[in-house]
Each structure stands twice: as C-alpha cells, then as structure tokens.
Amino acid sequence: MTDEKATPAATAQRRVVIVDDHAMFRSGVRHDVGPFVTVVGEGEDVKTAVEAITKTLPDVVLLDVHIPGGGGVAVIKEVLAEHPDVRFLALSVSDAAEDVIGIIRAGARGYVTKSISASELVDAIERVASGDAVFSPRLAGFVLDAFSGAIDISEIDEELDKLSQREREVLRLIARGYAYKEIAKELFISIKTVETHVSSVLRKLQLSNRHQLTRWATDRRLV
Structure with a gap:
C-alpha cells in the first residue's frame, strides 16, 4: 500500500x-x-x-x-x-x-x-x-x-467464526473426502500440520471424528 x-x-x-x-x-x-x-x-x-x-x-x-x-x-x-x-x-x-x-x-x-x-x-x-x-x-x-433480508443473518455461523482461514480450508477438503496426504499436497503443508489443524477444528467445534466433521460442513453447505 x-x-x-x-x-x-x-x-x-x-x-x-x-x-x-x-x-x-x-x-x-x-x-x-x-x-x-x-x-x-x-x-x-x-x-x-x-x-x-x-x-x-x-x-x-x-x-x-x-x-x-x-x-x-x-x-x-x-x-x-x-x-x-x-x-x-x-x-x-x-x-x-x-x-x-x-x-x-x-x-x-x-x-x-x-x-x-x-x-x-x-x-x-x-x-x-x-x-x-x-x-x-x-x-x-x-x-x-x-x-x-436478502441474506439470512441467522445463517452466519458463530462456530465457523472460531476457525482460522487455514482451518476452514482443511475442513472443506476433509469434508470432500481428501486424505491427509492429499490435503498436505493441495495446501503445500506437511501431513503433521494437517493433523494439527484437524485436531484444532474438532476441538473448536466440539466434534469427535472425521465423520461428524464432514456432516457439520455438509449441513452448512461448505463442501
């Protein structure tokens, strides 16, 4: 600037x-x-x-x-x-x-x-x-x-606000069925970093596993 x-x-x-x-x-x-x-x-x-x-x-x-x-x-x-x-x-x-x-x-x-x-x-x-x-x-x-009223404010998810931009990227790829290795390649990060982001997302959203995470993302049309 x-x-x-x-x-x-x-x-x-x-x-x-x-x-x-x-x-x-x-x-x-x-x-x-x-x-x-x-x-x-x-x-x-x-x-x-x-x-x-x-x-x-x-x-x-x-x-x-x-x-x-x-x-x-x-x-x-x-x-x-x-x-x-x-x-x-x-x-x-x-x-x-x-x-x-x-x-x-x-x-x-x-x-x-x-x-x-x-x-x-x-x-x-x-x-x-x-x-x-x-x-x-x-x-x-x-x-x-x-x-x-053209945008439904009730649909703006406070839970989603808790996630960083990178965590959202990982979340979307997980929900699309990507393996950790594929996510690492897509985002140019290590597999360990992917695992760290997934653990953070699960903790912030109070979910237990990848299946619940995928359903959460699908319900919010993030996939």
Missing part, C-alpha cells in the same frame, strides 16, 4: 492499534499510515490484541478477521464488554459474506479489504474514529442485503 494522496492533518491525532497475525503486513501498514496516525500498539492473536487494546484504548483498531485464538470476533466481544467506546475497522484479505456480516454483528464499525490504498485507509480510520461506518463498495452490498 503506497499512496501520496493522504492528508496528514486529517488524522494526525488518531491513535491506532494494528492487529494481524503476519508481522510483515503489520510493518507495512505501520509504514504506510504511520505518518498520519499514531500507532500505539500491535497484536498478532486474540490474547496480544486484547492486551494491546485495553492497555492503550486507541481511537480505532485495525483488525484482521482471521487471527489465532478465536478470530477478530473474539477480540471485539472481549474488548467491547469492558470498553464499549473502542471502535474497530476490519482490514482483511477475505471478502466472504459470512466474514463481513459476522464481524459487523460482533460490533465492528466497518470492513475494508487489504487491496485498499494507503490514502483510502487513512480516510477510513478517520471516518470510523468520527463515528461513521465504512465499507469497501462490494462489501457494503452484503450489509445492505443482510438488513433487507
């Missing part, structure tokens, strides 16, 4: 926490928006995010949807329970409807994708800090559809 159009005066006093499980991405965001906001903290998972946010009480939290420890939804719920004035702007690579609706339902004030330019992100931070709701154009349609 590089863009020379941002106006420093607009957001010079805004205090921001960046939450993402990729250190290089956090560094890039800090570099791009740092001249225009004050980055007061960072987090890489739910635990470190909550600690950074509650310690600094920023104006805006830039929050990835899929982070270890329970996802962005868990961060929002835990923070807002004690600090309802903190505002969250989801910044994610995902543009899936369930992610957008899930994070907004949890309490985020906006949702933008990581393809956003630096100047647009600076503007989005200012708008969210000022009380506005901000969405990338396509994502705004999901929210409008949800409120109009």
